[in-house]
Amino acid sequence: MQVDLHGLFENNKSYDYDPDYEYKEVVCRSSTVSGALGVFMPMLYSVGLLCGLLGNGLVLAVLLLKRLSAMDIFILLLSVTDSLLLLTLPLWAVDAVKGWIMTPGLCKLSGVLFEINFYCGIFTLSCLIVDCCLSSIRGEQLFSRKKPVVICCLIISVLCLLLSIPDWIFLDAIGGSTDQGKLECIHHYLPDSWRLASRFPRLLSFVLPVLVLLCCCSFVLLKMERNPKCQQKKDSQRTAIIGVLMLVFLICWTPYNITFMVNTFQPTDSMSLAAAEDCEGRQWTAIKITSVFGLLHCVVNPIIYLCLSKEFRRRVLTMIKFSACKRESSKVSLWDSSGVNGNGSVQEEQGSRQPMNDIKLTIQVQDHDT
Template sequence: MVEYPNTVTPDYEYSTDDYPDGLCNMDQNLVDVNTQTYIHSIICAFGLIGNALVIITYTFYKRTKTMTDVYLFNVAVTDLIFVVALPFIIYNEQQSWLMGSVACKILRSAYSINLYSGMLLLACISGDRYIAIVQARRSFGARSHALTYSRLICSAVWMFALALTLPTLMYTERFEERNPGVANATVMCELSFSNAETAKLMKVLVPSLQMAVGFLVPLLVMVFCYSSIVCTLLRAQSSQRHKAVRVVFAVVVIFIMCHLPYNVALLTHTVSLFQLRGCEAEEIKLKVLAVSRSVAYLHCCLNPILYAFIGVRFRSHFKQIVTDLWCFSKKYIYSARSSRGTSDICISGRVSSEGFNNMSSFSA
């Protein structure tokens, strides 16, 4: 009988100590590795471009003048942290974690920070839009200090996300695991516990926090706020109300489509952690977890589109970025005289772009 350490994968997909007899020899490549690599590469590419453009826009072209601006900037930052960490996570998983223990802890914590901070910030955006549209008259005076409030809220969200990530940071370890019938040891980066009681507690506590704080609470806030916003918009005499309602509908539906499958699969797995399961059924469940997790990752690519680029004025800033990049590229192609003229055009274009007002929350 081979004894296994009290370990559990960061996404709570599989742990050898879940099986009393240790007879299940789970294939770690449950979903084709190449397919997952391609999907995650696309997520990284689009997520990196979209969120970087949001950050560049707010840094150089559009000042953060509203609470939603501050929230959007912070959402882009947390999504960017995750998409930067994701390629290293994929590489190390395929190469048996060549990087050290510090990188192991940091990379495994990146998803947890992104999950908590990103989802809570999306809830803050829906709350801000609710106050701005539904409670517009009552909140007029209070919103004069919007930037101060939003920065304090964002600081609190980041601190809360870091606190919730502490179990992952503390218990994640890089270690070698020897499997029966395999000559070479497998280097793993997983949650590791010194005793069974701690393992049982964390196996329930951490995924429960992910489902509650990272999905259920933001979903309830978004459903309440956006339902109230839709009712208010439908009563308003505006030619743009139908477009605004469609945007609200798209935000909620895409959020549910991306995160509900993974949370349902994670809940099913957590409930069955301490029950005897058949190997075949477990393999199917792990495949569902892997696929649904990739779908959840996709949301970090869609956030810039749903919350930023859909705004008319934000799109104008994006066009200005493209124009300026084109202008500055010509600087290295043409003569010094042409480059000076091009540079002047770029600068004047940037200055004019700063004169735009804030983007409407639901302009399309």
């Protein structure tokens, strides 16, 4: 009995592969990096958590024990957002070791607070530097009263919440099979076309404020170079604090935003889309490393206040010694040079004017007698 297999194997072909061809498997390179940083990152986050809560707690305590000025309200907003971000550091410490073992809701919340901290920082510093620029060039302060400042802070808060909506939608805890089933808290775009659309506001909100900050700083520096005496001494400390805050912010957040921008415009190969999605979180090694600077930025601001503001340093030392501040000192500015030794400077000024007042009084008495 013969079986006709001609039709079954008619189109069967064998292929000769090129001996120089090398099969390249999609390797998640960040798994080795995560292993190397698995011990260091939790320690770094723990130290940042302790120092950040202590520093921002002192800032909040000092501000709430005094009568708030216009700049105090902006600093208060920065400290609140920094404190909220600090509370997510334990989650990122666990993620660095074991992956994202928490719920997807905590993943979304942590990412949203991360973005809100960035937006609040860039918008608040933009308002402060614009106010400082107008004060230096025209001698006018944009935020000289509390009411405009409160309205501006409310607008910033609402804008931050609106811009964080894409993170509520696209952030999720996604797992892969190549890294022992560990979950990753990453952005997951079901239609890949949403990647650019959802990230464009994030990129725009970084580029435009940075241009504003650089332009305002250039105007202030040129004005001070042409006329060194144009600024009053009481504004020099405030300008220095705002300038250092802006510089540290750019140093901490620029690497992450550049990496985020490169990742956004990086083309996705449709042939390896499934493998890329499975390994997307572990391919984000650069973003994860640069995001550490953004996370730890909330620790630096209290150190800047402590180093540059003598009045803030005096109040902190007073609180540490458990001695009460004088009520009249609550009106003293923490950010102007005139606020240093507020009552002492006032008394010194009154004392210097006392001899002149005595002379005027003596002349008036002699004129009255004649």
